[in-house]
Amino acid sequence: MSGPFGSSQWMYATLNPWFGSRGVFAGSYVTGTGTVDVIDYITIASTGNASDFGDVSAPINRMAGCSDGSRGIFGGGQTTNVIQYITISTTGDTTDFGDLTHARRSIGACSDGTRGVFGAGKDASAVSDIIDYITISTTGNATDFGNSTAARYDLGGCSSQTRGVFGGGYTNANVNIIDYVTIATTGNALDFGNLTAARAGVSGCSDLTRGLWAGGYTDSYNNTIDYITIASTGNATDFGNLTVARGESVGAVSDATRAAFAGGLGPNQGDSDQNVIDYVTIASTGDATDFGNLTVARYGLAGCSGD
Numbered sequence: 001m002s003g004p005f006g007s008s009q010w011m012y013a014t015l016n017p018w019f020g021s022r023g024v025f026a027g028s029y030v031t032g033t034g035t036v037d038v039i040d041y042i043t044i045a046s047t048g049n050a051s052d053f054g055d056v057s058a059p060i061n062r063m064a065g066c067s068d069g070s071r072g073i074f075g076g077g078q079t080t081n082v083i084q085y086i087t088i089s090t091t092g093d094t095t096d097f098g099d100l101t102h103a104r105r106s107i108g109a110c111s112d113g114t115r116g117v118f119g120a121g122k123d124a125s126a127v128s129d130i131i132d133y134i135t136i137s138t139t140g141n142a143t144d145f146g147n148s149t150a151a152r153y154d155l156g157g158c159s160s161q162t163r164g165v166f167g168g169g170y171t172n173a174n175v176n177i178i179d180y181v182t183i184a185t186t187g188n189a190l191d192f193g194n195l196t197a198a199r200a201g202v203s204g205c206s207d208l209t210r211g212l213w214a215g216g217y218t219d220s221y222n223n224t225i226d227y228i229t230i231a232s233t234g235n236a237t238d239f240g241n242l243t244v245a246r247g248e249s250v251g252a253v254s255d256a257t258r259a260a261f262a263g264g265l266g267p268n269q270g271d272s273d274q275n276v277i278d279y280v281t282i283a284s285t286g287d288a289t290d291f292g293n294l295t296v297a298r299y300g301l302a303g304c305s306g307d
Contacts (some may be wrong), residue, residue, distance in 0.1 A: 100146025156204030
């Protein structure tokens with residue numbers, strides 16, 4: 001089907017303003033090596049191993065990612081206020097975008113295709129409830145948006161064209177909190193409901209209707225996938241399981257049909273870095289299927305997608 005500009009791509013971009021066929025995973029931590037600057041990418045609709053994309057500007061882990069479908073944004077990290085960006089359709093290193101209002105790591109991020117929103121996190125000494133936003137197509141520093149319902153870190157974000165939703169995290173213990181904002185406005189987050197279990201280090205992604213959170217840590221690493229209907233409020237429902245239980249900032253990306261989850265820290269042979277990528281079909285429920293492997297086994301990844 002063609003849109004008014006004679007291109008089926010116009011319709012795709014209009015309906016799915018921040019999705020795309022390419023998923024990108026940036027920044028991370030390798031046990032025994034430390035923080036690394038690796039960026040990988042996959043074609044979400046296919047299966048296979050990830051390929052090298054480029055490098056982040058400096059080794060950073062526990063960033064958060066979002067996009068407008070063209071530009072990929074990576075914000076924060078251990079522990080910095082730096083925001084970086086890439087052009088997703090090309091390969092290469094990140095470029096400086098600006099700064100968050102406050103340096104912090106393990107934040108959640110989401111987008112409505114115009115704005116990118118970064119929620120909560122942890123700085124060098126304290127847990128934060130700060131929510132910032134940027135306009136993705138420009139460059140510059142983030143602006144204060146409001147506050148989350150509870151200060152926490154190690155949370156995951158997802159969104160529709162209207163709402164941004166943040167789930168899970170850790171304060172003095174793992175939490176099951178889900179809260180949401182209306183992305184086009186500013187203001188404090190509101191209560192949405194609860195995850196199926198309190199857990200930290202979850203990863204989030206979505207299509208325009210459903211939001212998913214995968215993995216995380218409860219008393220051990222977790223293979224749970226939960227889902228919500230973003231337009232409503234209420235508690236999350238069990239979706240299925242990852243192929244490997246893991247947490248600690250698994251990278252999550254979506255092309256509005258599939259969600260893919262990459263890397264993390266998991267229980268194989270003790271707590272070990274994971275290179276596994278697996279995927280689900282968002283509109284269905286069921287267990288994840290193996291997709292392929294990252295170029296380097298690692299955890300603390302940020303993900304985004306676009307064309």
